Amino acid sequence: MKLFDVKLLTVTCEILAQKAILEILSKHGITGYTSYEVEGNGSKGIRGHGFKNEKNIKIEIVSTEEKLKDVAEEIARYLFSDFAIILYFSDVQVIRSEKFI
């Protein structure tokens, strides 16, 4: 089976930053993503308990490197200063490359 190389962008952030990130995704024409609630510890302390608004969320987006770099740049520029966010890239392979353009 032929596999195609694409990138996976994983963003872990406070739940209240989710809306802003999804707006950035749709601005760059990315419609597919997966998100789930998570807990963890970091520079802003243990997060995930208490109010729903203080939970953390993890968003995974698979797309081309070029598009994801634009997205990451925009997140870094507008959201890094005000929200608890980390993000990283990884290499993944997919079967149907046309789904992730």
Next chain:
Amino acid sequence: MEVKSNLLIQMDILGLIQANILTPVVLFFLLGLVAARIKSDLKMPDAISEFLPIYLLAAIGLHGGLEMRNTGFDSMLIPMLTAIGLSLVFTLNHYQILRRLGKFNIFDSYALASTYGAVGAVTFSVGLSFLKNQDVASEGYLTAVLAVLEPVSFILAIFLTNLAVSKQIKSKKKSLSSDLGNNEKILGMVDQSKTNLSGVLRESITGKAIIVLLGSIIIGYAIGDKGFESISIVFDGLFTGAIAIFLLEMGIIAGQRLDDIKKVGVFLVIFSILIPTFNGIIGVFVATALGLSLGGAVMFGLLMASASFIAAPAVLRHAIPQAKPSLYITSALGVTFPYNIIILLPIMFSVSSIVHNVDGSINLFNYFGIDL
């Protein structure tokens, strides 16, 4: 009723505070606080902590709607407009205090100012159960005032923050006019920090709190006492018990934040106690002057005194993301909320009893109570 009030006023404020601490609602809050401090693994299931605020809003909405059906709401307009006016004035006043005396930056000042100008539905529920405990009624339309007040002070704060950001853009434009190349990019960045006011307005009006609250007021008004009978076991019988459980959860969250209080600083802690006291007592006086009952004046004062800690983070994190949420959540939940329900509520009740002249010994505000 007359005899009971007379008895009550004979207790001094301290006695009332002591009695208030020994109510189940406050004791459960303290239990949560202790559990969090000794690092117990006690934790509310997520679904319940999301469900309880909805239940409480529905219960106070129904209660308000029923009362409005029985007593009418012709007299609602003036107290409501007064509450909105006071809330706006208080928000501006908080901003000046925080900015000038507290030396907070613009964003933190506006966020804190609106947190303390806004109302707390949980505090309101505790107030209702406190009055129920004292066997004192309050005007039902105050629930409608609660719903209307919810977005008011946020909208003002966001509007003023936007204004301040616009000013910054203008001054940046001036200083950058020589360097045309970078101009647009930097302005775009500053522009991003402005928030769409109509978006915030729409979000807070269609938000779950307002929808449940207003919807329940309408349902309560429509069904009347007879229709309410069939659901009263859930919305009336369980009310105080549900608050007790919810306050256990609030106690846990507040306890986890106690360490952060050191970080918010002495100024903000003093602010979080003095401002509610000041606003609350003014609220009691104004409400009495407007002709509200003893219980109504306490609830009106509580509306003015309370700070928002569930709605505020959700709204402000989007609208003023530059402000530090640890400041406004910690001070509102960790300091003001316990102070309001344990100490200020009995104080306001005593003040309201005095200005309503139930004991007949103090005549200072006698003329306020003429037609009561």
